[in-house]
Amino acid sequence: MMEAAMDSVTGDSMNGLFCERALLPEGWASNVALRFDARGTLTAVERDASSDGLPRAAGPVIPGMPNLHSHAFQRAMAGLTEYAGASEDSFWTWRDAMYGFVRRMTPEAAEAVAALLYMEMAKQGYTAVAEFHYLHHSADGRPYADRAEMSRRILAAADTAGIGLTHLPVLYAHSGFGGKPPSDGQKRFINDVDGLLSIVSAMEKAMGAERAGRRAGLALHSLRAVTPEEMRDALTGLDALDPGAPIHIHIAEQTAEVDDCVAWSSKRPVEWLLENAPVGPRWCLVHATHVTPAEVDGMAASGAVAGLCLTTEANLGDGLFPAIPFLAQGGRFGVGSDSHISVSAAEELRLLEYGQRLVQRRRNVLRIGDCPSIGGGLYRAAVAGGAQALGQPVTGGGVQVGQPADLVVLDADNPKLLSRTDDSLLDAYVFASDGHAVRDVIAAGRTVVREGRHVREDAIRAAYRRAIEGLRRDT
Known part of the structure; x- marks a missing residue:
């Protein structure tokens, strides 16, 4: 199997994230501190919090x-x-x-x-x-x-x-x-x-x-x-x-x-x-x-x-x-x-x-x-x-305790999202974005996409290229 599959920690493992704006089940909130356990489960969602040494999200955060x-x-x-x-x-x-x-x-x-x-x-x-x-x-x-x-x-x-x-x-x-x-x-x-x-x-x-x-x-x-x-x-x-x-x-x-x-x-x-x-x-x-x-x-x-x-x-x-x-x-x-x-x-x-x-x-x-x-x-x-x-814990459609720490940081500098906030941001993301509106992605508390690029992109693409060439030879 692919060498990368031997280690399930694909990117940087994190214990939390500070979000200037984040979508919670009850709506959008400011200055939200998210905390994760070692499995990558959200254990705390704190509103009106300080960053407290947590890494800062580079844009609005949605589940x-x-x-x-x-x-x-x-x-x-x-x-x-x-x-x-x-x-x-x-x-x-x-x-x-x-x-x-x-x-x-x-x-x-x-x-x-x-x-x-x-x-x-x-x-x-x-x-x-x-x-x-x-x-x-x-x-x-x-x-x-x-x-x-x-x-x-x-x-x-x-x-x-x-x-x-x-x-x-x-x-x-x-x-x-x-x-x-x-x-x-x-x-x-x-x-x-x-x-x-x-x-x-x-x-x-x-x-x-x-x-x-x-x-x-x-x-x-x-x-x-x-x-x-x-x-x-x-x-x-x-x-x-x-x-x-x-x-x-x-x-x-x-x-x-x-x-x-x-x-x-x-x-x-x-x-x-x-x-x-x-x-x-x-x-x-x-x-x-x-x-x-x-x-x-x-x-x-x-x-x-x-x-x-x-x-x-x-x-x-x-x-x-x-x-x-x-x-x-x-x-x-x-x-x-x-x-x-x-x-x-x-x-x-x-x-x-x-x-x-x-x-x-x-x-x-x-x-x-x-x-x-x-x-x-x-x-x-x-x-x-x-x-x-998927059999995950029930969610209200926002970031909440008990869910996997699966988070998407939108690119607020994307021209289609520029100056949009909260639900108008989601409207622009769904109806006007061009496929490049996602900046960073965290899955189960681990960074997998950073500034639009997957952390293992080169290795994954190379393995795919070899696989496709093999399939073509077998045609």
Whole structure:
């Protein structure tokens, strides 16, 4: 594994930070002293404090954004499917191209690609990621000697980049509803319940207790990829390991999936899931693009998080999640970069609002509660929903005690942010920044980005370059 992964302390370890302005759950505050323990957990948030020898933040401080949905290996194929085929292109034609690409991915390449991706996430203000990990086995479909080999590579990449990780090994057993046999292109993904739970157990042990922001959970790929019996057994097994562990699932992403689910069960996907699974706050329903008003009501009432991946959903032509009625009922959401066609928290939030504007043909649509700032409201809500989806302590959308010390220092000298303060700063960050608005990033109390540059940038880029050259040679 990459040498850097041997040491999880990526950058300077800190015991605190003094912020002239910081976003707290109750709002913006001045002269805030933040204190961290050795694990990188926030132990104190003191308002109207003195710097008391703490290092000073070079700009306004906001909580880091959790990225609640990632398929790291797909970062290496971003941009490779943007050409018109002989037939009409869709999610399903993209998936066929992905199957061809994934055949060539070695463990070493997977680690290098994930490390580069996680570095890019940090530079864009993501401080933790939920890795929805289904690339488990060797190219011929046989498990590695260590069944958790690929999962350990993801953890090593997170160590190298220094960001938090909620690792979600994925149960993927079938190619369609009703337990259809998997296709040849899926053979690297396939596990039975016992095999999958062995990976979850191994990763729980591998996470350790030395660093805040690390968690293991489980993902069900989709209703088409697991049978009801397999779902039940997997959830029972997970509860035996960790009854509070996060559970994620792809759901209702495409209309064809909805039609196939109705043909199989006479129920729509979210409808079936709410009736047949213990959906609650530990669940994240990823995409949920095609849902009825009754399904929206059920999702909001369940307390589950809607995992929205706007840039990927747009890239694949999936559709738009009905955010207005969902948020009106207090529904919880977070954002993820999914296939990593873009890796920008601000862009995900911007596209979430813009998609609704295009449908409604009006502006400033997604007002959260009594907050008039669209950018500020969306940012706080996505931080809170993302933390819930990653299995982190509950947050009010601001910097608070008990959370990992995951902090983003915005570049107040960026021309797009210049002279902006507080929520107007967040509006500018979400709707007007050009991707260079993040100055410094601290993850679990350790500096990982300094003045816009990752502390291990050269080594990570070099390893990625070698991996890509190797993949091309294998083409």
